[in-house]
Amino acid sequence: MTQMALEGVNLTRQFGGFYALRNVNISVPQGEIRGLIGPNGAGKSTLIDVLSGRASKWQGQVFVDGQDVGKCSPRERRNRGVARSFQRTSIFSSRTVRDQLELAAHWGDDANVDQVMEQLGLSSKQHQVASELGYGDQRLLDLALALIGKPRVLLLDEPAAGLTMEESLNLAHLLRDLVKRWGITVLLVEHDMDVVFSICDQITVLNLGEVLIDGTVAEVRASPLVVAAYLGRNVT
Numbered sequence: 001m002t003q004m005a006l007e008g009v010n011l012t013r014q015f016g017g018f019y020a021l022r023n024v025n026i027s028v029p030q031g032e033i034r035g036l037i038g039p040n041g042a043g044k045s046t047l048i049d050v051l052s053g054r055a056s057k058w059q060g061q062v063f064v065d066g067q068d069v070g071k072c073s074p075r076e077r078r079n080r081g082v083a084r085s086f087q088r089t090s091i092f093s094s095r096t097v098r099d100q101l102e103l104a105a106h107w108g109d110d111a112n113v114d115q116v117m118e119q120l121g122l123s124s125k126q127h128q129v130a131s132e133l134g135y136g137d138q139r140l141l142d143l144a145l146a147l148i149g150k151p152r153v154l155l156l157d158e159p160a161a162g163l164t165m166e167e168s169l170n171l172a173h174l175l176r177d178l179v180k181r182w183g184i185t186v187l188l189v190e191h192d193m194d195v196v197f198s199i200c201d202q203i204t205v206l207n208l209g210e211v212l213i214d215g216t217v218a219e220v221r222a223s224p225l226v227v228a229a230y231l232g233r234n235v236t
Contacts, residue, residue: 005030005185006153011050011060019209020046026204033179033186035200039230042206044189048155052084053077081152085159089142093131097122104148116147136167153185160192168192172199
C-alpha cells in the first residue's frame, strides 16, 4: 500500500452560511508533487491554512504519515515535518540571508543551513541583507526558510507569484529536483499553469470549496468541468 504523507478527510470550514471548504478529501502520497488549483475564491489558501494548522473553527481530520495532527498547533506540525510558505514573503528585510536561515534553524533539529543555500543557489548571497536581493531571490529565500530542518511535507502557497516566466520555470525545476533528492512531498498552490503542468504528478482542482476533480495533468487539461469552472459557468 502506498504511504500517504499527507491526508485531509472531510475538511470543512464555514463562515455563517458560506462554505470556504465543504467535505474536502485529499491524499498525497510520499514523494509526490500535487498541484492545487482552482478559480479565485475556490478555497485553495483556506485548505493550506487548515492543513498547516493556521485555521480556526474547522471540521474534519488531518493526518501526516498516518498520524492524526488535527489538534496540533502550527509549530507542533512543523516539528512533525510540515512546513509552508505564504503568498507574501515572510522574510526579514533588514537581516542577511544566513542570519535568517540560522534563526529558523535554531527552532529545529536539523541545522541544514549550508545545504539549503547551496541547493537554492543562495550561497554567494548569504551575507547580503534581504532588502538588497532581487525579488526572485527573495522568493527563493522564503522557500529556503521553509526548507530548514528538511521537512517531509512542504505546503507552498503561490511560490511563483510575481516571478518572470524564466524565474517561474527555474523554480519549477528546482522543486522537482528537491523532491527527487530529499524525498519531500509537496502540495503546491499556483496560478502559473506552466509551473503546475510541468512538474506536478497529480492535480486537485477546487471550485467553490469542493473538490471538482483529482487527476493527471492530461485529465485535468481535458476536463470540461475544469474549463467551465475557470470560465465561471455552472458546473454540473
